[in-house]
Amino acid sequence: MTEATERALRQAGLDPAQVRRVVENALVEDLGPDFRDVTSVATIPYEQTDTADVVARADGVVAGLAVAAAVFELVGEVTGSDRTVEVSVVAHDGARVARGDVLATVTGPTRLLLTAERTALNLLCRMSGVATHTRAWADALAGTKAMVLDTRKTTPGLRALEKYAVRAGGGTNKRMGLHDVAMIKDNHKFAAGGITAAFRRVRETFPDVPVQVEVDTVAEAAEAVEAGAEFLLLDNMTPAQLREVVATVGDRAELEATGGLTLAVAAEYGATGVDFISVGALTHSSPILDIALDLRTG
Structure with missing residues (x-):
């Protein structure tokens, strides 16, 4: 080379x-x-x-x-x-x-x-x-504050290349893997006994690692922020629910909307005030x- x-x-x-x-x-x-x-x-x-x-x-x-x-x-x-x-x-x-x-x-x-x-x-x-698909999402979100974000749904062995392609297409990267960011998802919440307990355990074990929390309701979003979370993944929420979370959380945490979103609704979801729209399809279905x-x- x-x-x-x-x-x-x-x-x-x-x-x-x-x-x-x-x-x-x-x-x-x-x-x-x-x-x-x-x-x-x-x-x-x-x-x-x-x-x-x-x-x-x-x-x-x-x-x-x-x-x-x-x-x-x-x-x-x-x-x-x-x-x-x-x-x-x-x-x-x-x-x-x-x-x-x-x-x-x-x-x-x-x-x-x-x-x-x-x-x-x-x-x-x-x-x-991947870059072409990402650019379509970036264009659809133009005029909103939201950026299109990738996920870990990548081709085994090609994650770094596919995530670079997302960047080349105008998107941004989430975590590279399980090592650089803690993501407290539903199964973690269930196993640990709730959002607050799970967040506390991560903070005690890895005090310097960024922590993200997946939430399904406005109440969970409020609990996660009160626990100290600075990044929330808002799973399968409607635009109305997203706007309510934005109003509740304010600037205390970055907000990511996710869950089966399509280009047809990208602008509507981006206009809710969230910071990111995550799209697994960028890397698993382009x-x-x-x-x-x-x-x-x-």
Whole structure:
């Protein structure tokens, strides 16, 4: 992986070592135990080189260009080749792109280009799909104070990439995992004997960890704030209930609305005065953005 690609990943808030592991695992999944692309080896001379363009096949928001670059730059290393691929990124993450736009250009051994193609596109299409979906939510919430927020409903092994794609699409991240933020949900409340008891136990055990509390009623919201909670997850509440919580809590806690929300009601829920709208579908149900690799001819 080149220094330029590593730098681009760091600027995106991604760990190059983690991206390398994801890319290597994905390539090995395609290459099998013998680390080879049998079709490309059989049909393309070793010495042949070509240039190919990474091209948008649909309108959307692109994300993951540095990740795709890492695939092309690492494919030679993974396959045991001493040859390399050069990548020139044309677009930038977070940009709106149109069908036919060239996003990047890759030049190198044709075998390596085609061996890396599907892995690079799988990651790029997935991340761009998340970014495109997120941008639709961000646009729907424009004019309200609410920001669209992701969840932990991510693809195993791809959480950091998918959460970055949310940021590229204009959204924001919640917790990365179970380690960085305590989230007191219904089962925790039940097991601990209530909101106040659960909050007190978290504070006593992890005094420096941010605590969020899931509430289902206005009364629970009031109890959580009185216990010391500074972030409430308002689960499956109507707009009227959300407005009541906003009036009750004021600025004592940040408020997140969640629970089966759709783009059709995004503006209505955003207008209630909550700070965030969380949408699990950003990472568990976003369709890909169609992107292809086209070898240049002539």
